[in-house]
Each structure stands twice: as structure tokens, then as C-alpha cells.
Amino acid sequence: MNKFDLNIDKTVMKLRYLKTLRMVIAVVFFMLTAFIFLDFRAMGTRAIAGEVLYLQFVPSMLNFLNHAAIGAAGFILVLSFTLLFGRIYCSTVCPLGTLQDIISRMTRTRITGQGKKQKRQRFTFTRPQTMLRYGVFSLTALFFIAGSGLLLNFLDPFSNFGRIFTNIVRPLLLAANNLIAHLAEYLGSNILYQVQWQRVAPVSMGILIAVAISLAVLALVGWLSARHGRLYCNSICPVGTLLGLFAKISLLRIQIESSSCIDCRQCQWVCKAGCIDLTTKSIDISRCVACYNCLAVCPSNALQIKNHWQQHNRRELQQRNRRQLQHHNRQELQQHNRQELQQHNRQELQQHNRQEIPKPRRREFILGMTLGCIGVPTGHMGMTSGLMAMTSGFMSMPTGLMGMPTGFMEMTVGKVYAESTGQLLQSRPTTIPEKRTSPVSPPGSVSIGHFTSTCTACHLCVSICPSGILVPSFLTYGISGLTQPHMNFQSGHCNYECTACTEVCPSGAILPISKEKKKLTQIGVAKFIKENCVVYTDNTNCGACSEHCPTKAVHMVPYHNAKGRKLVIPKINESICVGCGGCEHACPTKPYRAIYIDGNPVHRVAEKPVEKILEQKMDGNEDFPF
Amino acid sequence: MDRRDFLKKAIGSGIAAGSTLAFTDFSEVGKLWAASKESKSAWDLVAVKGGEPDLMFDSAIASLGGMQNFVPKGSRVLVKPNIGWDVPPERAGNTHPKLVGRIVEHCITAGAKEVSVFDHTCDNWRQCYKNSGIEKAVKEAGGKIISGDSEGYYQKISVPMGKRLTETMVHEALLEADVFINVPVLKQHSSSMVTIGMKNLMGVVWDRRYWHRNDLHQCIADFASFRKPDLTVVDAYNVMKRNGPRGVSVNDVVAMKAQVVSTDFLAADSAAAKLFGLEPADIRHIKIASEMKLGQMNLKELSINRIKL
Numbered sequence: 030m031n032k033f034d035l036n037i038d039k040t041v042m043k044l045r046y047l048k049t050l051r052m053v054i055a056v057v058f059f060m061l062t063a064f065i066f067l068d069f070r071a072m073g074t075r076a077i078a079g080e081v082l083y084l085q086f087v088p089s090m091l092n093f094l095n096h097a098a099i100g101a102a103g104f105i106l107v108l109s110f111t112l113l114f115g116r117i118y119c120s121t122v123c124p125l126g127t128l129q130d131i132i133s134r135m136t137r138t139r140i141t142g143q144g145k146k147q148k149r150q151r152f153t154f155t156r157p158q159t160m161l162r163y164g165v166f167s168l169t170a171l172f173f174i175a176g177s178g179l180l181l182n183f184l185d186p187f188s189n190f191g192r193i194f195t196n197i198v199r200p201l202l203l204a205a206n207n208l209i210a211h212l213a214e215y216l217g218s219n220i221l222y223q224v225q226w227q228r229v230a231p232v233s234m235g236i237l238i239a240v241a242i243s244l245a246v247l248a249l250v251g252w253l254s255a256r257h258g259r260l261y262c263n264s265i266c267p268v269g270t271l272l273g274l275f276a277k278i279s280l281l282r283i284q285i286e287s288s289s290c291i292d293c294r295q296c297q298w299v300c301k302a303g304c305i306d307l308t309t310k311s312i313d314i315s316r317c318v319a320c321y322n323c324l325a326v327c328p329s330n331a332l333q334i335k336n337h338w339q340q341h342n343r344r345e346l347q348q349r350n351r352r353q354l355q356h357h358n359r360q361e362l363q364q365h366n367r368q369e370l371q372q373h374n375r376q377e378l379q380q381h382n383r384q385e386i387p388k389p390r391r392r393e394f395i396l397g398m399t400l401g402c403i404g405v406p407t408g409h410m411g412m413t414s415g416l417m418a419m420t421s422g423f424m425s426m427p428t429g430l431m432g433m434p435t436g437f438m439e440m441t442v443g444k445v446y447a448e449s450t451g452q453l454l455q456s457r458p459t460t461i462p463e464k465r466t467s468p469v470s471p472p473g474s475v476s477i478g479h480f481t482s483t484c485t486a487c488h489l490c491v492s493i494c495p496s497g498i499l500v501p502s503f504l505t506y507g508i509s510g511l512t513q514p515h516m517n518f519q520s521g522h523c524n525y526e527c528t529a530c531t532e533v534c535p536s537g538a539i540l541p542i543s544k545e546k547k548k549l550t551q552i553g554v555a556k557f558i559k560e561n562c563v564v565y566t567d568n569t570n571c572g573a574c575s576e577h578c579p580t581k582a583v584h585m586v587p588y589h590n591a592k593g594r595k596l597v598i599p600k601i602n603e604s605i606c607v608g609c610g611g612c613e614h615a616c617p618t619k620p621y622r623a624i625y626i627d628g629n630p631v632h633r634v635a636e637k638p639v640e641k642i643l644e645q646k647m648d649g650n651e652d653f654p655f
Numbered sequence: 656m657d658r659r660d661f662l663k664k665a666i667g668s669g670i671a672a673g674s675t676l677a678f679t680d681f682s683e684v685g686k687l688w689a690a691s692k693e694s695k696s697a698w699d700l701v702a703v704k705g706g707e708p709d710l711m712f713d714s715a716i717a718s719l720g721g722m723q724n725f726v727p728k729g730s731r732v733l734v735k736p737n738i739g740w741d742v743p744p745e746r747a748g749n750t751h752p753k754l755v756g757r758i759v760e761h762c763i764t765a766g767a768k769e770v771s772v773f774d775h776t777c778d779n780w781r782q783c784y785k786n787s788g789i790e791k792a793v794k795e796a797g798g799k800i801i802s803g804d805s806e807g808y809y810q811k812i813s814v815p816m817g818k819r820l821t822e823t824m825v826h827e828a829l830l831e832a833d834v835f836i837n838v839p840v841l842k843q844h845s846s847s848m849v850t851i852g853m854k855n856l857m858g859v860v861w862d863r864r865y866w867h868r869n870d871l872h873q874c875i876a877d878f879a880s881f882r883k884p885d886l887t888v889v890d891a892y893n894v895m896k897r898n899g900p901r902g903v904s905v906n907d908v909v910a911m912k913a914q915v916v917s918t919d920f921l922a923a924d925s926a927a928a929k930l931f932g933l934e935p936a937d938i939r940h941i942k943i944a945s946e947m948k949l950g951q952m953n954l955k956e957l958s959i960n961r962i963k964l
Binding site: 217527616617654 | 702704741769777778779781799800801802804806808844845846847863864869870871872873897898901903906907908926932939954959
């Protein structure tokens with residue numbers, strides 16, 4: 030036993046507190062992350078989102094890969110931590126992990142006897158889901174390398190958490206808020222206020238799909254965590270799998286001291302990862318989520334945290350000696366203590382196998398992954414390039430094909446909803462559909478390409494948008510961009526002075542942007558369909574579009590009409606239009622708008638509105654004109 | 656307590672103080688006498704010029720006999736400014752916060768039980784409330800600023816005199832109010848030429864789109880018949896002369912330093928239109944409202960107290 034291990038032995042009692050520490054950190058991360066998604070009153074989210082979400086693995090990785098920003102290196106920190114301590118990310122930072130722990134804790138507590146005593150159901154050791162695990166991981170990696178983040182987005186635990194909270198928990202919270210606000214207002218207090226549903230989430234195919242997916246994931250994760258602890262993290266989650274690979278070579282890890290183990294199995298019963306195998310006295314460190322529950326229950330201090338790298342070196346030396354020994358003196362070897370051999374050999378055989386055969390492959394795989402991510406082709410990757418090309422072809426094809434029906438479907442659903450809320454309808458419905466050639470992505474997202482390749486669809490921007498205009502899409506961006514948010518001006522417009530979404534996006538899909546720059550970012554351009562316009566169809570004044578226009582790109586010009594009325598009709602100065610959607614939002618025509626925003630696939634810079642000084646001088650002393 | 660004291664004094668000696676500058680002939684003196692006797696004002700309309708928004712209102716309301724003429728003790732008051740846009744006060748897209756705050760103070764001093772303030776905004780409502788400075792001003796004055804952003808706050812009403820607008824959803828704060836004070840800002844407007852008091856009432860309904868697609872001017876006039884404000888205070892301190900109603904920059908604004916106060920909203924709108932440089936009859940909704948006999952459009956028919964500070 031070396032010096033380090035001795036130190037550990039002295040602090041063995043303190044190891045019990047690691048679980049408490051882990052729980053405290055997990056609760057803090059969970060509460061903060063949940064708060065960010067549920068902060069519909071905007072009580073400080075924007076100030077803390079960057080810090081709180083810094084360590085979220087997938088968004089951070091995407092941010093880093095796309096922008097090579099040091100500020101986005103949170104995932105490297107996570108990898109480093111994993112190399113040192115194992116998968117602590119999974120038990121502290123990952124909000125879906127903590128959510129599973131909460132569900133698991135609630136559902137596994139069963140009431141026994143007279144309903145007084147509460148008893149936890151026990152976990153047992155489970156076999157690793159190796160095929161599923163690495164299969165899902167490889168497929169996710171392949172999709173990603175092929176240019177589709179679809180699988181990554183739908184398997185990323187943080188984004189899943191975000192979607193669950195945005196699309197399920199948040200609406201429930203708002204319903205509760207509205208109910209309580211109503212009661213409070215009835216009692217004369219306006220400390221709360223009611224929130225308009227339509228503002229928060231205009232009903233569309235996108236939002237329905239997002240809700241359906243979130244519910245499905247919640248059901249799956251909930252069921253798995255209730256029945257099998259952290260099975261999701263150890264079979265499906267690609268982050269769990271990747272961190273598991275890193276954990277296999279981690280420095281400090283929990284080990285069972287077989288000499289002190291009394292086989293009481295308490296550690297196994299509390300191990301939600303099911304990774305403690307007491308028959309071999311081994312722990313599958315790639316599945317261990319570092320929850321430290323086992324450390325807290327072990328009555329005989331048999332579970333200890335050891336420096337694996339030192340042991341590893343020692344063991345390799347031993348192995349080499351043993352091989353020589355085997356070679357030279359086989360019979361002598363057999364005279365060795367058999368029990369000890371069994372104990373050691375099994376462990377070492379595994380170790381040996383791992384090191385001798387799969388290790389280079391794994392290394393190559395990780396290397397390939399990393400290189401692949403940054404666009405360096407490797408021989409290893411070449412093999413799969415055909416498959417990748419196929420995948421990417423499959424992914425890109427529906428984009429074009431589905432583009433039109435999507436817009437149509439989302440519109441239809443939205444419109445039907447709008448119809449149902451208003452009792453007074455326009456006498457003559459408009460006839461000419463809007464021709465939308467591109468969806469509108471939020472300011473700061475640079476281009477549709479940049480946005481869709483970086484967005485993990487965590488829906489934080491959907492949660493945070495004060496105007497509620499960022500909504501999950503259906504096929505707007507193609508299948509690959511399923512539920513990635515787009516701008517929908519159905520029930521709101523992008524507030525000219527607002528940069529909320531750009532301040533919180535954890536993946537860098539929406540990059541931070543100053544107010545001044547935002548005011549000159551053209552995300553789309555207003556298009557006018559005269560034949561749909563009230564001024565043209567009814568010969569009455571409207572001008573709602575121009576009213577809302579912050580740059581007066583939409584301005585009113587005299588309109589000569591058959592009835593000889595004094596009318597004005599909108600005209601668009603596209604160069605100063607920023608595509609905020611004020612005009613589209615305000616336009617009262619149905620079912621098609623007379624003015625709408627057609628997205629810019631690549632955002633442009635709008636010109637500044639020309640500001641002339643008013644010549645009219647006011648004289649405070651002049652008489653009243655009446 | 657300085658301000659309260661001032662208000663009390665203003666109420667006590669208000670009529671005389673406020674109208675001294677307007678003494679032009681003896682008929683006015685007669686009216687003043689009548690007014691002080693009944694503690695009701697003789698003026699149909701008060702126009703003030705040359706002061707800060709709050710001070711102009713002090714003198715205007717004094718000349719109308721003080722706020723207690725309009726706000727009975729224990730009453731619920733709704734003050735409805737224009738808070739439509741997420742712009743700072745100097746852009747004049749919204750009613751001046753100083754004016755709104757001072758009106759709330761007067762109401763509370765007069766003994767109002769509750770003074771509520773809201774607008775159904777066009778830009779994001781919380782940003783509008785905040786950046787207009789109105790939320791702060793109202794809270795400091797002791798008023799209650801409430802949301803107009805949820806359909807849950809609106810109730811369906813019918814508009815008996817409405818030609819195109821026969822029914823609409825109106826904010827419950829208006830339906831519950833004993834006293835309704837409309838505080839519009841005078842601005843150029845892309846669809847209705849100019850926005851004053853009647854147009855400002857679009858901010859108490861839920862569905863504005865219906866108005867826009869069903870003859871806007873007719874709907875504005877129709878709705879004016881639903882509930883006449885007890886007092887209309889037109890803020891013409893800073894006036895947006897173009898690019899309205901939102902405005903693009905401060906260059907769209909002139910400092911007019913004026914205010915119009917009247918119990919007759921049509922008179923207030925007409926006087927404000929004149930201040931803006933338009934003939935009231937040229938603004939279709941004013942003309943329709945006049946034809947509906949909702950008020951007096953012809954300023955020559957009114958007794959006007961003109962105050963210069």
C-alpha cells in the first residue's frame with residue numbers, strides 16, 4: 030500500500046460525506062437550471078444562464094467546435110474532471126441525471142407494514158448494455174459527423190431536460206400561476222399576473238411535436254429511472270457513454286477492498302447504476318455515475334477511492350513478472366494460494382484483456398471521433414464514410430421536400446387556433462398565400478446553416494423569449510432540425526430593444542449580440558401582398574403594419590382609390606427592414622397576411638434609417654391655435 | 656408632504672389661481688363666480704402651455720375645481736395612459752411618466768380607494784411599462800400598475816351605438832372603475848393620422864385587429880360611445896410629428912410643452928388636433944364621433960381656459 034492509499038484510509042470516514050456533497054451540488058445545479066427554464070417573469074435568468082450552463086456538455090462542445098471559443102470550453106473541463114474523478118458530471122451537473130435521481134427516489138420508496146416505515150427498493154448488479162450503448166453512441170456520432178445533429182439533439186440529456194421543462198413543466202407552472210394570480214387579483218393583490226397562453230406558445234405542429242417528444246422522453250426516462258435507476262445514462266445517453274470511456278482511464282475511482290468486504294451487499298442495493306459486482310468484487314467504472322451512495326453505506330470501509338494510475342503501473346509490473354514466472358515456473362505458480370489467484374486473476378484478466386485487445390481500438394475510436402469532429406479524415410473513419418454520405422443524403426433530402434408542407438401545416442394549425450379565439454371574423458377572407466422561401470432564425474444566429482448545425486433544441490430561447498415568438502419547428506428546417514426553434518410572428522414580434530435569446534443560448538447557435546448590432550441585423554425582409562391588404566380590399570385605412578415598424582421600413586403612402594377616400598397604403602423600404610415581424614404580427618387579414626416576413630437564409634446588415642432634423646420649431650410663447 | 660400641501664392649496668385656491676391668466680372678458684369672471692359657488696368648473700376645456708407636464712396638470716386640474724370634482728372619496732379610478740411602445744420618455748411614444756404620476760397623486764389625495772393604471776401594449780408589455788418610466792412613476796405615486804397582457808383580464812361587452820364594432824372584449828379594470836381618466840399622448844399616427852384620446856381607447860380592448868380590418872376610424876368612433884372618460888388629459892409636452900405612433904428617433908419629436916384637459920373627450924381631441932396643426936373635421940373618427948353627438952368638436956362652442964405658465 031502506498032502513501033496515497035494510506036492517506037485515503039485515514040480519511041475513509043470522510044468519504045461518507047462525499048454523497049452529501051454530491052447531493053448538495055446536484056440540487057444547486059438542478060434548481061438553478063430549472064429556474065432558468067421556468068423564469069417566465071424574467072427575474073434574473075439572463076444574468077446567470079451563462080455561468081450555470083457553462084458545464085453542460087453537448088451545448089458547450091458544439092459551441093467550442095463551431096467557434097473555438099475558450100469561453101465555451103466547459104466540456105473540456107468536464108472531460109478533465111472525468112479523467113480525474115470519473116463521471117461526476119452525471120451526478121451533479123446533468124439536470125436529467127438529477128431528475129432521474131428524484132424520480133427514482135420518489136418511486137422506489139414504498140410504504141410497508143402499517144404505512145409508517147418507509148423502505149427503499151433495492152438495486153442489484155446488472156450486466157452492461159454494451160451493444161446498445163456503443164451502438165447508440167456510434168450512430169449518434171455518425172449522424173453528427175455526417176452533418177445531422179438530430180440524434181445528438183434528441184439524446185443530449187441537457188436538451189432533453191430543457192425540452193421537458195419548456196414544453197411540459199413550464200405550461201403546468203403557468204397554469205398554476207394563472208390560477209393563483211386570478212385568486213390573488215380577486216382578493217385585491219396584483220403581486221402575480223396572468224400570462225397569455227397564446228403569447229407563450231402559439232399552437233403549431235412544432236409545439237405539438239415538441240410536447241409529444243418531451244412527454245415520450247419523460248415517460249421513458251421516468252420509467253427507466255423508476256425501475257432501473259440510471260439505466261438510461263448507461264445504455265442510451267451518448268454523453269454517459271463518452272464519459273464512461275474517459276472514466277475507464279480515470280485517476281481516482283472507487284474500488285472494493287476484498288479483504289475488508291463482508292459481502293453485506295448494501296453497496297449493491299444503493300447502486301443505481303448497477304455497476305457493483307460483488308461476485309468479482311469489481312466495479313464497472315464506465316457505468317459508475319459517481320453518486321457515492323455506496324461509500325455512504327459501506328459498514329466495513331471496504332469501498333475506497335484509489336489512485337488507479339499508480340496501481341495500474343504497479344499491476345503492469347506485476348503482470349510482466351508473472352508472465353516471466355508463468356513461462357519459467359508454471360508448476361510453482363500453481364502452488365500459489367488459489368484463492369488469492371482467483372481474486373486477483375479475474376480482475377487482472379479483465380484488465381489485461383481490456384488493455385491488450387480493445388484498448389487501441391477504443392483509443393483510435395476516440396481519436397477518430399475527435400478528429401472527425403474537427404473535420405480531419407482518418408483511415409478509421411474512411412470505412413464509414415459511405416454510410417455517412419448515405420445518412421447525410423437522407424437527412425438533407427426531406428429538407429427541400431418538406432419545406433412547403435411544413436409552413437402550410439404550421440400555419441393552418443395556428444390559424445385554426447386564432448379563429449377559435451375571435452368571435453368576429455372578417456367578411457372577406459384573403460386569397461393569396463404568403464410565399465415564404467426561408468424560415469426566420471433569431472438575430473445572432475448568423476444564418477440558417479449556422480443555427481441548425483449548432484442548435485441542440487434545448488428550447489431555452491423558447492422559454493426565455495419575452496414575446497413568445499421563438500417556437501419549436503416541425504419540418505421548417507427539415508427532419509434534421511426537428512423542434513429547433515424558429516421565429517413565428519403569429520402572436521408577437523421580436524421586440525426591437527430585446528436581445529434575451531442571444532444572451533442565454535448555451536450552444537452558441539444564437540451568438541451574443543449587442544443591442545446596436547441587433548437593431549441592424551436583418552433576419553428577414555417584409556413582403557407586401559397588396560391584394561390581401563384591407564386598404565385595397567375594403568378601401569378603409571388600416572396601417573397596423575406601419576404602426577409597429579420600428580424603423581419605418583414599412584411606411585404609408587397615399588393610395589388613390591375608386592371611392593375617392595383619403596387613404597394610405599403600406600410601402601416597404603427593404604434596405605432598412607430588420608425583419609422583426611411587427612408588421613406581420615399586426616396585420617389583421619385572414620387567413621393569409623397582407624404583409625409577412627420572408628427569412629434571410631444568411632442574415633444581412635440593414636441600413637440605418639435616415640434621420641432628418643425636423644424643421645418645424647416650436648415656440649412656447651405662441652398663442653393657442655383655438 | 657410638500658406636494659400634498661401644494662395640492663391642498665391648489666384645490667383651495669385653484670380656480671382663481673389657475674384662471675387669472677385667462678381673464679379676457681367679464682363673461683369669464685361670471686363663469687368663474689358660478690364655478691366657485693358650485694365648486695364645479697365653468698370651463699369646458701383647459702389648455703395649458705409652457706410648463707412641465709406635472710405642473711401643467713396641477714394648474715389645469717385646479718382650474719377645473721380640483722380632482723375631488725371628479726374623484727369621489729373611496730372610488731376606484733382607472734388612469735389609462737398610452738404605454739404602447741418600448742421607448743424612453745424623450746421619444747414621446749408614450750404618455751409622459753411625470754404626468755401619469757401626478758394624476759395618480761391627485762386621485763389619491765382626493766381620496767380614491769384604488770388607482771389602477773394599465774395599457775394593452777403593442778411592444779412587449781413589461782418592457783413598455785419599465786422603459787416608459789410609467790411603472791416607476793405610478794408605483795411612487797401610490798398607484799397600482801396592472802397587466803393588460805392576458806385575455807383573461809378582458810370581458811365581452813356590447814357597443815350599443817356601434818356601427819361596425821358592436822361587441823368587443825374590454826379590460827375588467829375599466830368595467831370595475833368608478834372613475835375613468837384617459838391620458839393619451841398626442842402623436843402623429845400612420846393609420847389614423849393622429850392619435851389622441853379616442854384612439855388611445857384601443858388600449859383597453861383585447862382584439863385590435865378587428866378594428867383595423869373593419870374600418871378603423873368607424874370602430875374608433877363606435878367604441879368611444881361605450882364609455883366616455885370622466886376626464887381626458889392630452890399630453891402634448893413632447894409631440895411626435897412624424898413616424899408615429901412608434902417613432903424612429905428623438906428627431907421625430909418637438910417640444911410643444913402643452914396640455915389639454917377636458918371632461919368632453921371629443922373637445923379634448925379636437926383641441927389637441929388643432930395643436931398638432933390639423934383640422935378636427937379632417938380626422939375621420941373625430942368627425943364620425945361628432946356626427947354621433949358624442950361630444951363637441953367645434954371649439955368655438957366651448958368655454959376654454961387658456962393658461963400659459
